[in-house]
Structures are given as structure tokens and as C-alpha cells.
Amino acid sequence: MNIPVVTVGQSREDLVGGLERLHGPVTVVRRCAELPELLAACQSGLARAAVVADGSEGLTASLVDRLGAVGVAIIALTDNADEAARLRKIGVASALTGVESAELSDRIADAVEQLTGAGRRSATWSSLADTGAALGTVQAEPAVVPDRPGAGRIIAVWGPVGSPGRTTVAANIAGEMAADGKQVLLVDADSYGASIAAVLGLLDESAGLAQACRLADQGALDASALQKVATPVATKSGTFTVLTGITRADRWTELRAPALALVLERARQIVDVIVVDTGFCLEADEELSFDTMAPRRNAATLRPLELADTIYAVGAADPVGVPRLVRGLAELEAAVPQASPLVVMNKVRASSVGRSPERQLQDAWERYGPASGIETFLPYDPAAADAALLAGSLLLETAPDSALRRAVRSLVCAPDQQKAKSSVFSSTAGRRSKG
Structure with missing residues (x-):
């Protein structure tokens, strides 16, 4: 050779x-x-x-x-x-x-x-999200013990174009898991419209995720550095940290796939759960560029989806949002073949779907939707959502007894509790609507 x-x-x-x-x-x-x-x-x-x-x-x-x-x-x-x-x-x-x-x-x-070598490529490095490839390392002298893979779980929250509620779901999942005593990092990786900081009422001009990616790119991101650039958010039930998103859409080049993968892998080593709020676009934009080595805007969405242990696909439950979600899931399957998304129907209401909206949506999904079923339904509760947004807080603080908060919590409760979760339109817990 x-x-x-x-x-x-x-x-x-x-x-x-x-x-x-x-x-x-x-x-x-x-x-x-x-x-x-x-x-x-x-x-x-x-x-x-x-x-x-x-x-x-x-x-x-x-x-x-x-x-x-x-x-x-x-x-x-x-x-x-x-x-x-x-x-x-x-x-x-x-x-x-x-x-x-x-x-x-x-x-x-x-x-x-x-x-x-066949089969030696690391999943944390390039794939559909970018054009690079990994290099397995050879130890220098003196020998250094390599970093161990982290045990943290990555949850990616994705949804098609049209504001189906990705950020609301991601932020409240992070809050609910923190309330259960887990160490949680919430990451705003939406390169088109980062909004976690605004939703949580954070006065942030520094873009924590961009800082973390910069340090990772230089090989300087350790646990201490990651904790310094992350912003703590305290609730009455628990505390979690946030890597805020880019402050302007034209800063997307700061979220390159190799560096973002390193950030997520480092986070796995120090927290129990990483919740990533992703963008909507799954387009393989290298096909639109003559420079195949140029950075990819959608890498910030594709890379977390490739690395995620769980993907929640959020869609709006209305005549526009449902077809968008169906098409989006087909695009997701093509872009990230290994993905097995859990479908979350958001903003469920009779006024946009008809009487017994859950049953209507379930029947329509079984006829026209993908093979995967609907994981859960989140009710349309504008009063609770607006109160949380106005306060720059989460549902567990501003509307702890709301139907929307209970439905979001059902996504992250223990498996045995999930089996008994009720319809979001039930008037009594544990009893499904028969309408």
C-alpha cells in the first residue's frame, strides 16, 4: 500500500x-x-x-x-x-x-x-449533516486516558415548517425532567429562528451554543468550560441549564456540525438529559452549492437528529399542520434513516378538527399517515401558553394544573405511568373520552 x-x-x-x-x-x-x-x-x-x-x-x-x-x-x-x-x-x-x-x-x-477502515467511523462526526469525516486517534506519548462515552440521553424536538410548537414542547420537557431530579441541558440549535432565550425570559446577547461550538472547535471544551457558557434556569421544582441559540440568523456558520457534535458528546458526560430544540429544515443544502466543502446551514438540525436517542416530531393538529407533518416525516426518514420519531400532535382542538378531535385525528392518521402511530396529543390551551410566555417561565410554574402541562408531563413520566395516561380532553383523570 x-x-x-x-x-x-x-x-x-x-x-x-x-x-x-x-x-x-x-x-x-x-x-x-x-x-x-x-x-x-x-x-x-x-x-x-x-x-x-x-x-x-x-x-x-x-x-x-x-x-x-x-x-x-x-x-x-x-x-x-x-x-x-x-x-x-x-x-x-x-x-x-x-x-x-x-x-x-x-x-x-x-x-x-x-x-x-470499514466500520470505524464515529457517529459523532460527519454524515448527512456535513461533508467531513472522522479520524480515529492514535495516542500520543505520554499516554493519555481517552474520554469515555457519556451516558447522557439526547432528546431532539423537531417539527415541520409552520410553528407547530417545537420550542414550547422542548422547553417544558426540560423543565419537567429537571423537576424529576435529573440534570438537564436545554440546547437551542434552531439556526433559523432561535427563541429559547425569549421563551424563558433570558437577557442573552452572547449565544451560549455558539460559544460552546467555538471552544469545541479549538479542542478547549471541557466540563468546566461548558458549564460557564451555559445559563442556569431555576424553577420552583428544579434547575436546568441552557445553551442559548444564535442571536441573528446570519450567524448560522458558527454552528458547524463537527463542533456541535463535540458539544453534545461533552454534554452527555456531565448531564443526564440533553434536550435539543432543532430547526425545521432538513434539506441537504450541499446539493445547492458548488463548494461541497462549505459549511451547511441545516447541519445544526441534522446532526442532533442523527445523534438523538429519542426524537419527538411535533405537528400542529389542523388541516394545514397535519399534511405538513406527514410530508415532513417522509423527509426526516430520507435525511436520517435511523430515526424512529415519536409523533406529538400539538394544539389539538375541536374547532379545527371537529367533534372528538383525538378520534378524528387518530382515524385520519391511520388512513393517510405514516406507519408510526401518534404518541400523544397536546391540547390547545392558549391561556396557559400565553401566561407562561408573558412570565418568561414554564407551564409547571404558571399553569401547573392546566391540561397542556399535564399532557407534556405525560411525555416524560415513568413508563408505567404512561400506560395509564388519559385523553387530554377527559374530564376525569384515567377516563378516555368516548365522544
Whole structure:
């Protein structure tokens, strides 16, 4: 196997000569003066590996992802243990600057094998959400214990265009789970109309998620840093934290898929539940661009959906919202084939559907909807929703006994309780409407 390699940096004059004298599979095809030159050489298809002998501090998760997208593995040389740990976080293999040529050649071959080997690609890195690819790491010396996968659960709340109530559902799910004693992080990943901060009455101008992505891109996001950029929200029943969304829609480029994946994986390690309020659009927008390496606006929606353990698909229960949800679920299946969304019908009311709205919706869904059934119905309760919005709070505080709050809570209660949940239109708990 021949492995063409490009290098950058002049810190080791004998680096290239040592590799060439081995007469092994590794062949140095170009020396580059700086990282942009190396990136251009790699994107031209010239190399399968890159050795960064100097300037590793310029490597970011986004750059690594772009190189991985064209099948280029990266080895960085550094004697700094902190830098080696940072590089490992963004998917870069490293070695000491004094590494022998034979060992460096072996590490290059291993890195290429890990990048291209079948079944070794990490789910936290690129897929439909972006154009990059992951690089499995090779430990630097001295050895560092790798981060363990987190046990936190990711819940993504998605819905089609038309304001079906994604943000209201996401925020109140976070509040209900916090009230149950769980450590919860609420993430506003809507790159079109972030609104979690407004819903919760937060005076935020810094966009916590953008800050977290910036730190993750640099390999500097640890538990302490994530907690600093997250905003705590205290309710009478519990406290959760929030990564607020971008303050303007034109800042969407700050939410790149590789960095966002790192943020979610780091959050898994420190909280029990991550609730992500996503955008509506699932369009694979790289098809609309001649630059296939450009950042993708919809990656901020697609990546959480790809990583989610549970997806709630929220649709408005009216003659416009239901068809939109049906079409949206078909798009979701095409964009994220592994997804198994739980359908949530929101704003259920007789005035828009007819008498016995739940039964009407259920019958229509069985005839025209997807194979998956409706998980739950959320009643149209404008008084409760408006009171919460006016107060910048959650239903559990402003309308704890409302039908809407009880229905949202039924989504996150214990499984045995869910079996006994009642119709949102029942006048008595535990008794379904027969109308």
C-alpha cells in the first residue's frame, strides 16, 4: 500500500529524509509552508495523510473534518501534553517531535487505516449533516486516558415548517425532567429562528451554543468550560441549564456540525438529559452549492437528529399542520434513516378538527399517515401558553394544573405511568373520552 504524504512546518529538517530513507509505503509528495497550503494540497487529491510538524495550534475540528472528507488522516508532532490532549479531542493523532522515522511511518499507516477502515467511523462526526469525516486517534506519548462515552440521553424536538410548537414542547420537557431530579441541558440549535432565550425570559446577547461550538472547535471544551457558557434556569421544582441559540440568523456558520457534535458528546458526560430544540429544515443544502466543502446551514438540525436517542416530531393538529407533518416525516426518514420519531400532535382542538378531535385525528392518521402511530396529543390551551410566555417561565410554574402541562408531563413520566395516561380532553383523570 502506497501512502502519499504532505508535510507542513520546518521544525524537523530530517523528517522528510528519514521517511524517504525507509523505502516503505510512506512517500512524501510535498512540503508545505503553512496549513492553508497543506489544505489545498490535500483537497486536490494529492495525499492520503498529512504530517503537521509545526503549527498544530492552527488545527481545529472543522479543519480536521474537511481533511477527513477527502480521505486525509492527520498526524501532529508535539511535545506538549496539553496540546496532545487538545488534538485528541478534535480527532488528531499525535506523536512526540523526536519520534523515530520508522515509528512515525507506522503511525501514519495506522491513522490512514483507522480513517478508511470499514466500520470505524464515529457517529459523532460527519454524515448527512456535513461533508467531513472522522479520524480515529492514535495516542500520543505520554499516554493519555481517552474520554469515555457519556451516558447522557439526547432528546431532539423537531417539527415541520409552520410553528407547530417545537420550542414550547422542548422547553417544558426540560423543565419537567429537571423537576424529576435529573440534570438537564436545554440546547437551542434552531439556526433559523432561535427563541429559547425569549421563551424563558433570558437577557442573552452572547449565544451560549455558539460559544460552546467555538471552544469545541479549538479542542478547549471541557466540563468546566461548558458549564460557564451555559445559563442556569431555576424553577420552583428544579434547575436546568441552557445553551442559548444564535442571536441573528446570519450567524448560522458558527454552528458547524463537527463542533456541535463535540458539544453534545461533552454534554452527555456531565448531564443526564440533553434536550435539543432543532430547526425545521432538513434539506441537504450541499446539493445547492458548488463548494461541497462549505459549511451547511441545516447541519445544526441534522446532526442532533442523527445523534438523538429519542426524537419527538411535533405537528400542529389542523388541516394545514397535519399534511405538513406527514410530508415532513417522509423527509426526516430520507435525511436520517435511523430515526424512529415519536409523533406529538400539538394544539389539538375541536374547532379545527371537529367533534372528538383525538378520534378524528387518530382515524385520519391511520388512513393517510405514516406507519408510526401518534404518541400523544397536546391540547390547545392558549391561556396557559400565553401566561407562561408573558412570565418568561414554564407551564409547571404558571399553569401547573392546566391540561397542556399535564399532557407534556405525560411525555416524560415513568413508563408505567404512561400506560395509564388519559385523553387530554377527559374530564376525569384515567377516563378516555368516548365522544
